[in-house]
Amino acid sequence: MDLSLSCCPIAFATPSFDEALRLRxxxxxxxxxxxxxxxxxxxxxxSIHLGCYQNTTAELCGVLILKPLTETIxxxxxxxxxxxxxxxxxxxxxxxxxxDIARDLGFSxxxxxAREAAVPFYKKLGYESxxxxxxxxxxxxxxxxxxxxxxxxx
Numbered sequence: 017m018d019l020s021l022s023c024c025p026i027a028f029a030t031p032s033f034d035e036a037l038r039l040r041x042x043x044x045x046x047x048x049x050x051x052x053x054x055x056x057x058x059x060x061x062x063s064i065h066l067g068c069y070q071n072t073t074a075e076l077c078g079v080l081i082l083k084p085l086t087e088t089i090x091x092x093x094x095x096x097x098x099x100x101x102x103x104x105x106x107x108x109x110x111x112x113x114x115x116d117i118a119r120d121l122g123f124s125x126x127x128x129x130a131r132e133a134a135v136p137f138y139k140k141l142g143y144e145s146x147x148x149x150x151x152x153x154x155x156x157x158x159x160x161x162x163x164x165x166x167x168x169x170x
């Protein structure tokens with residue numbers, strides 16, 4: 017089944033943000049036996065929160081965060097796709113959208129810490145790796161990045 021998708025920003029500390037936080041928890045934290053601390057969430061006030069919705073049901077099916085690091089570099093964090101829609105293009109659509117947003121905001125590079133299982137996904141989208149694997153939240157991650165340039169996404 018082909019999903020009809022749309023992405024948009026999610027405002028911090030709103031009901032939509034709470035919904036995104038629940039999705040992030042179920043996909044990223046719960047399987048590792050981890051929770052979120054209020055202080056960690058509070059630090060996200062200056063990040064760009066993005067959501068991907070199914071047009072037919074208006075259900076949130078994917079989220080990610082862009083955290084500005086410098087005037088030109090943004091870090092992609094907390095990428096989560098609902099288990100019911102994984103493998104159906106939601107992550108690709110959301111990452112492409114985030115690249116367009118980052119480019120529109122003047123960023124020229126996206127960096128991220130990819131979980132080992134997600135490395136092939138990011139490589140397919142043009143991300144490069146640098147350095148060895150390292151442990152984050154108790155699992156292997158790889159530093160990855162992509163130079164955005166000025167081209168628009170088709």
